[in-house]
Amino acid sequence: MSKRALVATVALASSLFLSALTGSTPAQAQDNGASRTPPMGWSSWSSVRTSPTEAKIKAQAQAMHDSGLMSAGYQYINLDDYYIKNPGTTVDQYGRWVVDTGKFPDGMKNLGDFIHGLGEKFGMYVTPGIPKAAYDQNTPIEGTSYHARDIVSSTSTFESNYGGFGNVMYFIDYNKNPTAAQAFVNSWANLFASYGVDYIKIDGVHTSDQNDVIAWSKALNQTGRTIHLGLSNTLDINNIKTWQQYSNSWRTGGDIECYCSTLTTWSNVGPRWANLAQWGQYAGPGGWNDPDSIEVGNGDHNGLTVNERQSVITLWAITRSVMMLGSDLTNLDAGDLNMLKNAEVTNVNQTDSVVASQISNNNDLQVWATKQKNPDGSYTVALFNRSDRAGNETVTADFSDLGFSGSATVRNLWGKSNETLTNSVSRSLAPHESALFKVTPSSSSTPVGGNLTSGLSGRCADDPNSTLVNGTQLDVWDCNGGANQKITYSSSAKTLKVLGKCFDAHGGATTAGTHVEIYDCNGGTNQQWNVNSNGTITGVQSGLCLDVTGATNPNGAGLELWNCNGGANQTWTLASGVKVA
Known part of the structure; x- marks a missing residue:
């Protein structure tokens, strides 16, 4: 995980010239063959x-193997920071970090071979830039006639580095000599490859480091x-387009560690739900969200209750996030180990x-739910009680939000039991508790949802680009049968929904011109609507009409009050x- 207290740095003042390094339009995900599924x-x-x-690292690798975690899909053993000598004073002959042989006497190739010998994969850590010692010694760049000072323009600004050495990494100026800059990063990547590395984590990545990300990808x-x-x-x-095109995972928030007497606390874990709600749409094969380590494995000593630990695994699983454990694998709690090895959950x-x-x-x-059927014909649904309120509360997922009504087989992935339910699944959950299900519609179930068509243009109410980002204004678009135009209206709850999100009058405002947007359904009156016999739809809170902006209503014209x-x-x-009960 990344560290900890931020080292004071100053970003380069010059603009990034990304196009000089890319020469192409950003893709949706890096296509380097790595991580077609989230790494574990x-x-x-x-x-x-x-x-x-x-x-210590060999002991953790052996424990992952012997505990059955490796057989359950956990593959990587990743060495984070503090394995090197001070890069402010010590570099190798080509200006790269030097492994501290006092800590790793047999070197990194030996460690990589040991990990690979167990059937596991080996990961290492680096930060952007070039070591200060490389500049001071003007070390040659391997395989070229260039030297360190050919790729540094400022010695008063520093990259973030968290190894306890202070300001020891200069920014690489990729515009000063692009060929030399790329050659330096290539040489470092080749060094890691010689160790047998399968995973590189670049820490301290800021907006000013996009050129470093591109160079390291190449x-x-x-x-x-x-x-x-x-x-x-x-x-x-x-900067998601850069992260997607040139990396395989990206941290969506700060450190999960509390830097206290336990590994983490619930308050440190809590922001991951909001982060993943925002970032979820960007993940897919070859590029995954990383909400930081799963601090499960050592029982209550990790700082979370049993319910909280299960909720963490549930969230990481259903959002298909990077699943890197942070606990001590040499001292595993039996109950935690069973949770981590639950194949039905990790298969999600x-x-x-x-x-x-x-x-x-x-x-x-x-x-939380998947809005597209899984290969086995199911939908995945998670229920969470994120509240700190005392006592159990009921959380309900309506099948109409998945696109059907009627009966379904519901598989409880934690309880490993089946039941047949109609129109919804509910659970009474204690604070911080969760439940995880696979919901498979029966052959007699009925699809729900349909077009909501404007009387002026004949165009359909539409969720732009099928986004799930809260606050996105709805619009009208040529009717095309897409799921982002499949609207449902609940006559009992008075909610209009698309892709499981509610039509929402922005900020609870009640004035003409207020945008109507998608938002998580929360029961607010600004998310309640009356469907009237004269063809109008009016907000329960405002009494104003659902209106398409303007007089002609072309594609993209927004919905408003x-x-x-x-x-x-x-x-x-x-x-x-469209109408459901």
Whole structure:
């Protein structure tokens, strides 16, 4: 995990010239053959922290193998920070970090061979930039006539580095000499490849480090090894195209560790739900969200209750997130080990068709679900009680939010039991408790949802690009039968929904011109609507009409609240299947 207290750094003042390095339009995911499913394994930072040694890492690797975790799908043993000598004073002949042989006497190749000998994969750690000692010594760049000072422009600004050495990494100026800069990163990637590395984590990645990410992606790809490239930490979502195109995973938030007497606390874990709700849409084969380590394995000593530990695994599984354990694998709790090895749960992470999204969040009672059928014909549904309120509360997932009504076989993945339910699945959950299900519609179930068509343009109410980002304004678009135009209306709850999200009057405002957007369903009156006999739809809270902006309503015209005026842009036709009980 990334560290900890932020070292003071100053970003380069110059702009990034990404196009000089890319020469192409960003893709949806890096296609380097790595991590077609989310990586699973263990990372040293949480439990070993600042004192890794060869003996400790080998012991963790052996424990992952002997405990059955490796057979359950956990593959990677990742060595985090604090394995090197001070890069402010010590580098190898080509300006790269030097392994501290006091901690790793047999070297990294030996460690990699040991890990591979167990059938596992080996990961290592680096930060952006070039060591200060490389500049001071003007070390040559391997295989070239260039030297370290050919790729550094400023010696007063520093990259983030968390190894306890202070400001020891200069920024690489990729514009000063692009060929030399790439050659330096290539040489470092080749060094890692010589160790047998299968996973590289670059820590301290900021917006100013996009060029480093691109260079490292190219460098790892030219080694001839398939190497996962993971980025850390608290990546900027505004740069997601770069992260997707040039890496295989990206940290969506800060450290999960509490840096207290336990590995973590519930308050440290809690922000992951909001982060993954925002980032979920960007994950897919070759590029995954990383909410940080799973601090499960050592019972209550990790800082979480049994219910909380199960909820963490449930969230990581249903969002198909990177599953790296942070606990001490040499001291595993039997109950935790059973949870971590539950094949039905880990299969959600590894084999579901899509990443689950947050369907509703009603006063911290949350429903998450996949909006596309899995290969076995099921939908995956998770229920969470995120509340701190005393006592159990009921959380319900409606089958209409999955796109059907009627009966279904519901498999409890934690309880390993089946039941047949109609129209919904509910559980009474204690604070911080969760439940995880596979819901398989019966042959007699009925699809729900249909077009909501504007009377003026004949276009359909539409969720732009099928986004699940809260606050996105709804619009109208040519009717195309897409799931992002399959609307449901509940006559009992008075909710209009698309892709499980509610039509919402922005911010609870009641004035003409207020955007109507998608948002997690929360029971608010600004998410309640009356469908009237005259073809209008009015907000329960505002009394205003659901209106399409403007007089012509072309594709992309937004939905809003407006004073009811009898205009055709305020009348709607509900297709068969829109209304549900």
